[in-house]
Amino acid sequence: MNSAPENDGETYAAVEQTTTGKICSFCGRGATADRPLAGGYGAMICRACIDGARDMLDDQASPPAGGELRSYWEDGTDGDVLAGLRIMKASARQADEFLFTWVAIARAHGNSWAAIGDVFGTTRQAAWERFARRLPDVTDLLAGEGSSTD
Ligand SMILES: [Zn+2]
Numbered sequence: 001m002n003s004a005p006e007n008d009g010e011t012y013a014a015v016e017q018t019t020t021g022k023i024c025s026f027c028g029r030g031a032t033a034d035r036p037l038a039g040g041y042g043a044m045i046c047r048a049c050i051d052g053a054r055d056m057l058d059d060q061a062s063p064p065a066g067g068e069l070r071s072y073w074e075d076g077t078d079g080d081v082l083a084g085l086r087i088m089k090a091s092a093r094q095a096d097e098f099l100f101t102w103v104a105i106a107r108a109h110g111n112s113w114a115a116i117g118d119v120f121g122t123t124r125q126a127a128w129e130r131f132a133r134r135l136p137d138v139t140d141l142l143a144g145e146g147s148s149t150d
Pocket of ligand 1: 024025026027028029045046047048049050
């Protein structure tokens with residue numbers, strides 16, 4: 001069964017640990033005390049981008065009278081488009097790091113390389129070759145998980 005982890009206190013602690021050094025996948029800004037990030041499955045988002053996304057959804061639901069909704073890349077300068085490309089590159093790198101972290105978590109949960117390879121539509125050997133040498137230590141992320149003494 002596929003289900004998201006529950007949002008209990010332990011999950012929030014793990015999320016806080018994973019925001020260090022991370023960027024908002026939408027604006028490219030790093031996390032600060034004033035600009036915390038929320039994340040999930042390979043993407044992070046800051047409060048300003050959450051607010052911006054809410055405004056965009058509101059505009060789509062009821063467009064401004066006489067106004068035409070335009071895309072960012074239609075009105076942006078060449079420099080704006082390149083700035084967007086830099087954010088996409090940084091976000092893709094970050095998503096790739098999340099992928100390695102998630103594979104490490106899957107392994108820590110006892111999943112086989114064959115099962116992980118199946119997710120990627122490849123063999124266990126190909127999955128191992130791609131991930132095994134660069135798996136991060138996820139001990140701290142999993143601290144407290146399943147740590148009962150019975
Ligand atoms: Zn942002």
